[in-house]
Each structure stands twice: as C-alpha cells, then as structure tokens.
Amino acid sequence: MTLEILYQDDYLVAVNKPAGLLVHRTHLAKEEEDAVVQRLRDQTGKWVFPVHRLDRGTSGVLVMAFSPEMARNLSAQFSESQTNKTYHCLVRGFCDPAGTIDYPLAKLNEQKGRSRFKIEGTEKEAETKFVCLTRYQAPIPVSRYQSMRLSWLEVTPKQGRKHQIRRHFKHLLNPLVGDSCYGCRHINKALKAEWPEHFRLMLHASHLEFTHPVTEQKLTLSAPLSDQIIDMLNLLAPHEVPLSASER
Incomplete structure (x- = not known):
C-alpha cells in the first residue's frame, strides 16, 4: 500500500502516516516487516532516514530525509x-x-513484561497548549454514567517528549480516546463496542512547520484527517454541546 506523499524534493520527503504503521522496525516489534521506512524506500527508490517519530497509533505529518546528514540537521x-x-x-x-499543561516528564522504564514506572531524576520540562474546538455528550453508557462526555482539541506541544500529549492529558485527567497505555479503559471499551470500525487512537499530527536545511525556507506541511477520525467525528456531531458565549 502506497503512502500519501505531502512533500518531496532531492533532500527530504514527508508523508501522511496512517495509524497502525510503525515508523521503523524496533527491538520491541522484531516480527514486524511493514514500516514507513520500508514502504518509502520501495516507493521512492531511495534509502530514507527517520527525522522524528510518531507513535504507531498516531497518524499525520511525518518527515524523512534522503541522507543521514540531512536527517541529523x-x-x-x-x-x-x-x-x-x-x-x-x-x-x-x-x-x-x-x-497550558506545564508538567515535567520523566523517562519511563518500559521493559517488556513489566509495569511502567518513572525513572527518578530524569524529569525534563514539557509544555503543551490546547484549545477546545468542540464538546460532545453522546448517549453511550460508560461505567456508572448514562452518557459519555468528550472534547475535540487542537494541541501544540512545545517540546517533543516521548508520549508527551498522551501523558499530559492523562495528567489532566482527560486521557485520549483509544489510548491503550494511558487511556480510560471504560471509555475505550464502550466506544470500541459502539463503533468498532472507527475505533483507534484519536491523535493526528495535522500540521508541521520547520526550516528547510538547504533552501532555508519555512515549510508548512498539512495532513488531512483519516477517514476513521472523520467518521467518528461525524457520528458524534449530533451530540455536540456548544461552548458558552463566555467560553468562546
């Protein structure tokens, strides 16, 4: 399956990564043969080198370089x-x-077969800003409640700590829908049962702006939402709860 290319020149290529696809093979997923690196190599006919990462469940803008030097830059x-x-x-x-969520994040011990725990003394500053675009109250029973409250957000992380957005919203007690590591199992179970074909980690890298290392021009890349996310939002649309005038 070919990847949607958002931008390509002699030095780099950007794609709209689909949810469920690894950026590259890792020691935790040695059995996986499919990844962005392998697909892009076949698709472009060139070796590609990761610049940054998106979690496997996250979709959206992902940049790769055509040389190790460009990747480092x-x-x-x-x-x-x-x-x-x-x-x-x-x-x-x-x-x-x-x-704004201003909450330092520590490295996590994530050895296979063991519970995750923070490694003391490894905390680094992490800041994430957000704007609530839409709220929903869907008639889907969850836990002891007869309806489910959800918010659709635009998020801008200042840094790029591992799982920064997912961990920050867990800290805020507003975990991401579909997050198997930091999410709410009651919400996930209810939505997966209600709309199984649309259920996924509801996190999408929509826009990315950076300076091209060679031309020194600002590049702004955008990736459209996946069909799964669009369908989920359409299903929730009839249950929108408008923000009050004072909140807008």
Missing part, C-alpha cells in the same frame, strides 16, 4: 524545539476552552 530542529507542531485529538470529559 532536521532532527536538531526537533530536539531544540525549533519546529511548530499542531495535533488534533479526542479526549475524555469536557476540557477547558483553552489551557
């Missing part, structure tokens, strides 16, 4: 927070109209 922009990233996600509960 671009990676530095990400590690030094010189890029602008915009995500969209669906979370549990009614979020505030807007806010």
Whole structure:
C-alpha cells in the first residue's frame, strides 16, 4: 500500500502516516516487516532516514530525509524545539476552552513484561497548549454514567517528549480516546463496542512547520484527517454541546 506523499524534493520527503504503521522496525516489534521506512524506500527508490517519530497509533505529518546528514540537521530542529507542531485529538470529559499543561516528564522504564514506572531524576520540562474546538455528550453508557462526555482539541506541544500529549492529558485527567497505555479503559471499551470500525487512537499530527536545511525556507506541511477520525467525528456531531458565549 502506497503512502500519501505531502512533500518531496532531492533532500527530504514527508508523508501522511496512517495509524497502525510503525515508523521503523524496533527491538520491541522484531516480527514486524511493514514500516514507513520500508514502504518509502520501495516507493521512492531511495534509502530514507527517520527525522522524528510518531507513535504507531498516531497518524499525520511525518518527515524523512534522503541522507543521514540531512536527517541529523532536521532532527536538531526537533530536539531544540525549533519546529511548530499542531495535533488534533479526542479526549475524555469536557476540557477547558483553552489551557497550558506545564508538567515535567520523566523517562519511563518500559521493559517488556513489566509495569511502567518513572525513572527518578530524569524529569525534563514539557509544555503543551490546547484549545477546545468542540464538546460532545453522546448517549453511550460508560461505567456508572448514562452518557459519555468528550472534547475535540487542537494541541501544540512545545517540546517533543516521548508520549508527551498522551501523558499530559492523562495528567489532566482527560486521557485520549483509544489510548491503550494511558487511556480510560471504560471509555475505550464502550466506544470500541459502539463503533468498532472507527475505533483507534484519536491523535493526528495535522500540521508541521520547520526550516528547510538547504533552501532555508519555512515549510508548512498539512495532513488531512483519516477517514476513521472523520467518521467518528461525524457520528458524534449530533451530540455536540456548544461552548458558552463566555467560553468562546
């Protein structure tokens, strides 16, 4: 299956990564033969090198370089927070109209077969801003409640810590829908039962802005939402709860 190419020149290529696809094979998924790196190599006829990562369940803008030098140059922009990233996600509960999550994140011990735990002393600053675009109250029973409250957000993380958005909204008690690591099992179970064909991690990398290492021009790349996310939002649309005038 070919990937949707958003941008390509002699130095780099950007695609709209589908949910469920690894960026590259890892020691935790040695049995996986399918990944963005392999598909793009076959699709472009060139070796490609990862610049940044998106979680397997996340869709959206993903950039690859055609040389290790270009990959290092671009990676530095990400590690030094010189890029602008915009995500969209669906979370549990009614979020505030807007806010900033300023909560340092520590590395997690994620050895296979063991529970995750924070590694003390590894905390790094992490800041995530968000705007609530839409709220929903769907007539889907969940836990002891007869309806389900959800919020559709536009999110801009300042850094790119591992699982930053997912961990920050868990900290806010508004975990992402479809998140098997940090999510709410009651919400996930109810939505998977209600709309199984549309259920996934509801996180999408919508826009990415960075400086082209060679031309020094600003590049702004955008990736359309997946059909699964669009269908889920359409199903929720009749249950929208408008923000009050004071919240807009």
